[in-house]
Amino acid sequence: METGELNHYAARYKAELLDNIIPFWTKHSPDMEHGGYFTCLSREGDVFDTDKFIWLQARQVWLFAMLYNEVSPKTEWLHLAIDGAEFLKKHGRDTSGNWYFSLTREGKPLVQPYNIFSDCFAAMAFGELYKACKSNEYRQIAVDTFHNILKRRTATKGIYEKQVPGTRPMMNFALPMILCNLSLILEDVVGNQSIEQQVTELANTILSTFYQKESGLILENVSPEGHFVDSFEGRLLNPGHSNESMWFLMDIGTRFKRPELIQQATDILLRTTEYGWDKQHGGLFYFLDIKGHPTQQLEWDQKLWWVHLETLIALAKAYKLTGNTACRDWFETVQDYSWKHFKDPDYGEWFGYLNRQGEPLLTLKGGKWKGCFHVPRAMFQLWRILEA
Amino acid sequence: METGELNHYAARYKAELLDNIIPFWTKHSPDMEHGGYFTCLSREGDVFDTDKFIWLQARQVWLFAMLYNEVSPKTEWLHLAIDGAEFLKKHGRDTSGNWYFSLTREGKPLVQPYNIFSDCFAAMAFGELYKACKSNEYRQIAVDTFHNILKRRTATKGIYEKQVPGTRPMMNFALPMILCNLSLILEDVVGNQSIEQQVTELANTILSTFYQKESGLILENVSPEGHFVDSFEGRLLNPGHSNESMWFLMDIGTRFKRPELIQQATDILLRTTEYGWDKQHGGLFYFLDIKGHPTQQLEWDQKLWWVHLETLIALAKAYKLTGNTACRDWFETVQDYSWKHFKDPDYGEWFGYLNRQGEPLLTLKGGKWKGCFHVPRAMFQLWRILEA
Numbered sequence: 089m090e091t092g093e094l095n096h097y098a099a100r101y102k103a104e105l106l107d108n109i110i111p112f113w114t115k116h117s118p119d120m121e122h123g124g125y126f127t128c129l130s131r132e133g134d135v136f137d138t139d140k141f142i143w144l145q146a147r148q149v150w151l152f153a154m155l156y157n158e159v160s161p162k163t164e165w166l167h168l169a170i171d172g173a174e175f176l177k178k179h180g181r182d183t184s185g186n187w188y189f190s191l192t193r194e195g196k197p198l199v200q201p202y203n204i205f206s207d208c209f210a211a212m213a214f215g216e217l218y219k220a221c222k223s224n225e226y227r228q229i230a231v232d233t234f235h236n237i238l239k240r241r242t243a244t245k246g247i248y249e250k251q252v253p254g255t256r257p258m259m260n261f262a263l264p265m266i267l268c269n270l271s272l273i274l275e276d277v278v279g280n281q282s283i284e285q286q287v288t289e290l291a292n293t294i295l296s297t298f299y300q301k302e303s304g305l306i307l308e309n310v311s312p313e314g315h316f317v318d319s320f321e322g323r324l325l326n327p328g329h330s331n332e333s334m335w336f337l338m339d340i341g342t343r344f345k346r347p348e349l350i351q352q353a354t355d356i357l358l359r360t361t362e363y364g365w366d367k368q369h370g371g372l373f374y375f376l377d378i379k380g381h382p383t384q385q386l387e388w389d390q391k392l393w394w395v396h397l398e399t400l401i402a403l404a405k406a407y408k409l410t411g412n413t414a415c416r417d418w419f420e421t422v423q424d425y426s427w428k429h430f431k432d433p434d435y436g437e438w439f440g441y442l443n444r445q446g447e448p449l450l451t452l453k454g455g456k457w458k459g460c461f462h463v464p465r466a467m468f469q470l471w472r473i474l475e476a
Numbered sequence: 477m478e479t480g481e482l483n484h485y486a487a488r489y490k491a492e493l494l495d496n497i498i499p500f501w502t503k504h505s506p507d508m509e510h511g512g513y514f515t516c517l518s519r520e521g522d523v524f525d526t527d528k529f530i531w532l533q534a535r536q537v538w539l540f541a542m543l544y545n546e547v548s549p550k551t552e553w554l555h556l557a558i559d560g561a562e563f564l565k566k567h568g569r570d571t572s573g574n575w576y577f578s579l580t581r582e583g584k585p586l587v588q589p590y591n592i593f594s595d596c597f598a599a600m601a602f603g604e605l606y607k608a609c610k611s612n613e614y615r616q617i618a619v620d621t622f623h624n625i626l627k628r629r630t631a632t633k634g635i636y637e638k639q640v641p642g643t644r645p646m647m648n649f650a651l652p653m654i655l656c657n658l659s660l661i662l663e664d665v666v667g668n669q670s671i672e673q674q675v676t677e678l679a680n681t682i683l684s685t686f687y688q689k690e691s692g693l694i695l696e697n698v699s700p701e702g703h704f705v706d707s708f709e710g711r712l713l714n715p716g717h718s719n720e721s722m723w724f725l726m727d728i729g730t731r732f733k734r735p736e737l738i739q740q741a742t743d744i745l746l747r748t749t750e751y752g753w754d755k756q757h758g759g760l761f762y763f764l765d766i767k768g769h770p771t772q773q774l775e776w777d778q779k780l781w782w783v784h785l786e787t788l789i790a791l792a793k794a795y796k797l798t799g800n801t802a803c804r805d806w807f808e809t810v811q812d813y814s815w816k817h818f819k820d821p822d823y824g825e826w827f828g829y830l831n832r833q834g835e836p837l838l839t840l841k842g843g844k845w846k847g848c849f850h851v852p853r854a855m856f857q858l859w860r861i862l863e864a
Contacts, residue, residue: 128769136769139707189638197640250577250636252585319527320844381516381524382838386829387774389837441774443832449777450770456708 093416094407097423098475104431105467110155112436112453113460117148118168122194124175129454132435136452138193142180144459146187146209149173150273151460153216159468166220173217173226176210185236186246202248207237208266215270215277230277234270241267258309258321261298261329264290268336272343287340291349294333303378304359306330320384325376327364328395331357335402335469338409354406354415361399361418369444370425372396390449391442393458396426397466404473438463481804482792485811486863492819493855498543500824500841501848505536506556510582512563517842520823524840526581530568532847534575534597537561538661539848541604547856554608561605561614564598573624574634590636595625596654603658603665618665622658629655646697646709649686649717652678656724660731675728679737682721691766692747694718708772713764715752716783719745723790723857726797742794742803749787749806757832758813760784778837779830781846784814785854792861826851 116133117125127144128137152169156162179195180187186201187210201207214230217223241263243249251258268290275283297314298306308329309321316322334353341349364372371391375383399422407415429446430438437453452458504521505513515532516525540557544550567583568575574589575598589595602618605611629651631637639646656678663671685702686694696717697709704710722741729737752760759779763771787810795803817834818826825841840846 130769136767137706137708188640192643196643198643200638200640202638248636248638250588250590252576252588255580255584255586318525320525379524381518382840382843384844386778386837389831390774443777449774452770455770456772 094404094419095474095476098471101467101471101474105464105471106159108436109438109464109467113148113464114164114168117454117460118171119193122175123178124172124195125460127454127459128456129437129452131432131451131453133437133453137455139198139456140175140191140193140195141456141459142176142187142189142191142206143203143209143457144454144461145172145176145180146206146213147459147461149176149213150209150216151464153213153220155464155468156220157216158472169213169217169220173213176213177225177229180206180210185232186240187233200248202245204237204240204244204263205266207233207240208263208270211237212270212273215274218277227277230274234274234278237267256317256319257312258317259297259312261294261306261308261326261333264293264298265329265333265336268294268333268340272336272339284344287344291337291340291346294337295349295352299356300378304356305363305378306333306356306360307378318379320377323377323379323381324383325364325378326374327360327372327376328374328392328398330360331372331395331402332398334360335398335405338402338405342409350406350409353402354410354412357399357402357406358412358414358418361403361422366391366444369446371429371442371444371446372399372422389444391429391444391446393426393430393438393440394462396422396430397462400426401466401469401473404470408473408476482795482807483862483864486859489855489859489862493852493859494547496824497826497852497855501536501852502552502556505842505848506559507581510563511566512560512583513848515842515847516844517825517840519820519839519841521825521841525843527586527844528563528579528581528583529844529847530564530575530577530579530594531591531597531845532842532849533560533564533568534594534601535847535849537564537601538597538604539852541601541608543852543856544608545604546860557601557605557608561601564601565613565617568594568598573620574628575621588636590633592625592628592632592651593654595621595628596651596658599625600658600661603662606665615665618662622662622666625655625658644705644707645700646705647685647700649682649694649696649714649721652681652686653717653721653724656682656721656728660724660727672732675732679725679728679734682725683737683740687744688766692744693751693766694721694744694748695766706767708765711765711767711769712771713752713766714762715748715760715764716762716780716786718748719783719790720786722748723786723793726790726793730797738794738797741790742798742800745787745790745794746800746802746806749791749810754779754832757834759817759830759832759834760787760810777832779817779832779834781814781818781826781828782850784810784818785850788814789854789857789861792858796861796864 116129124140125148126135130136149169149172152165156165187206188197188201189199189203211230211233214226218227271283271287308324308326334357337353338350372395374390375385375388377383403415403419439448440458441450443449504517512528513536514523518524537557537560540553544553575594576585577587577591599618599621602614606615659671659675696712696714722745725741726738760783762778763773763776765771791803791807827836828846829838831837
């Protein structure tokens with residue numbers, strides 16, 4: 089950090105990652121009997137449900153492989169990643185190579201491959217693990233899955249799509265957003281050249297199609313031509329999603345030397361954080377309607393861990409890359425809120441779901457959607473950004 | 477009401493229905509240009525979204541036809557019902573006679589017929605409207621739709637089913653529950669004999685399969701043999717759903733002279749209301765986990781209008797039919813909460829969605845799921861139960 093003002097926080101994030109978060113997952117999460125991980129963990133770390141959700145299995149494989157690659161080549165971490173990968177390899181796909189959404193503890197398929205993000209996180213997992221152990225089998229799974237995602241990208245839900253085609257087509261922000269991140273992770277795995285072209289296109293799609301100039305905000309769903317659609321889906325804002333994608337764009341801007349991309353991402357990040365902040369109770373809203381109408385999502389006013397942690401990563405990166413002091417100020421505000429409300433003072437890991445007032449709504453440390461991913465990734469990212 | 481203690485409330489519900497709720501919908505809801513109804517209405521009654529959801533279109537047809545049949549043969553009410561029915565008849569079904577989930581304002585299909593409750597509410601609407609105007613065309617739509625529901629009942633989602641068959645089969649409570657109510661409404665439309673047999677089977681299914689003896693509660697999802705399944709779905713309780721179905725069972729008990737059914741429904745109602753009541757802030761929870769684990773539903777602690785109104789109907793019926801004073805006491809408690817928190821003191825209709833503390837979470841009067849149905853049906857039911 090050029091100004092040196094925030095790097096005293098680096099040690100705090102490093103310690104939180106290595107002394108609190110990772111030990112929680114290495115202790116409570118491994119399924120010694122059937123392989124893979126338990127992710128539904130109570131406040132104290134007890135397993136309350138044994139189903140295995142592909143998103144969370146794959147994200148945990150990625151996380152431990154990434155720690156092995158980026159922090160320290162600990163055998164324990166590599167073994168944990170391989171144990172999850174073997175479970176996924178054996179049970180995770182249907183006969184066409186599509187990744188299921190969830191499995192039983194033993195690995196029997198429960199929910200069909202209707203959700204392409206299962207595939208995205210699987211590609212991310214096997215790509216990162218290939219870098220760790222150079223297994224060509226893992227590399228091939230990553231490459232095949234990545235190509236399958238690209239093949240399915242215009243009709244991601246396949247036969248499970250409930251929208252009637254043609255009436256009011258819309259594009260969703262999530263896939264291009266996640267592909268930005270996934271493409272960089274897989275750069276050395278699938279080959280550099282195609283990746284550079286692809287991320288350039290993805291960044292353009294986000295900034296020309298989903299970005300709305302008048303409001304300065306990212307829309308979650310737009311028409312294929314990038315127009316606003318006045319419907320529940322079309323009016324939807326997801327500040328956490330938008331902020332997370334801004335640090336993906338900053339990474340692309342850094343990797344391919346595009347300072348104007350970093351600048352634009354910083355502007356959108358600041359605008360979104362200001363817009364999404366709850367002036368009454370603090371914290372960032374989960375969902376908003378751009379016209380101020382009621383959202384479909386009843387959980388709109390809740391404060392979610394990943395929204396705040398992804399925003400912190402983006403603000404820290406933006407400050408480091410641009411020196412814009414508004415990023416530093418917002419970083420301090422979001423950081424204060426996060427440590428005060430999400431960190432559990434009595435048990436390991438962080439709370440995930442708070443009500444609008446900032447009190448725990450669910451005291452779980454892991455569930456169907458919260459696993460070993462956003463908290464440790466953020467701790468790692470913030471440690472490295474802030475110490476530099 | 478035998479004891480005469482509660483009948484002073486009857487006038488209050490009658491007035492609320494006729495002077496507040498119905499005028500709100502007749503004023504703000506009709507789409508004069510394209511037919512059908514607007515249901516997404518702000519606190520003041522302004523239209524904020526124009527999509528047409530089949531559940532809500534059909535429920536509103538039923539409601540106005542029912543008012544015409546049961547309260548007063550007002551031409552305005554009949555015309556409003558017919559206007560919605562014509563819109564549904566023209567635009568609501570695919571070529572196989574399945575009802576879409578939603579349409580654009582003009583009637584173009586938006587979401588495919590993945591949801592059998594669209595069909596249930598359509599059958600309810602056309603059946604009730606047939607009784608009002610004796611149109612054989614409407615009768616035929618009701619009968620065809622009803623038979624199609626029965627044909628689809630073991631695989632309600634058809635090709636949109638995402639559960640992998642065989643791994644962990646489960647039955648959901650909603651369809652047998654709604655069929656209890658629908659069957660009585662259609663008794664004179666489809667023929668009495670088959671209905672009596674059917675509702676007997678449905679009541680048995682609910683009380684032998686979904687009812688859990690140890691807890692005294694109704695489970696939302698059970699194995700096909702009626703066993704508890706220790707998963708998110710299997711642990712789920714929905715007190716409002718359970719209480720609503722208890723008054724359907726009481727109606728069946730009354731119609732077919734089965735006092736033991738009324739007794740059992742009353743016991744389950746009291747047990748569920750006690751269990752589902754928020755001892756800290758008042759009101760009934762939306763969802764609970766029977767083992768006390770975190771639910772999947774982030775909205776679990778919210779207080780919803782229909783949960784409270786359906787519970788009031790059930791408690792009033794139970795008190796009237798059994799004289800059990802615990803029903804009267806709970807009626808007073810739930811009634812106090814409902815009028816205090818759900819009724820809007822400044823504008824028409826009632827709020828639908830409160831946070832745990834009882835404050836409006838969304839100030840809408842109608843949306844994607846709240847239409848002209850639970851509030852007026854409850855006002856009508858309570859008026860009639862309490863004045864008797």
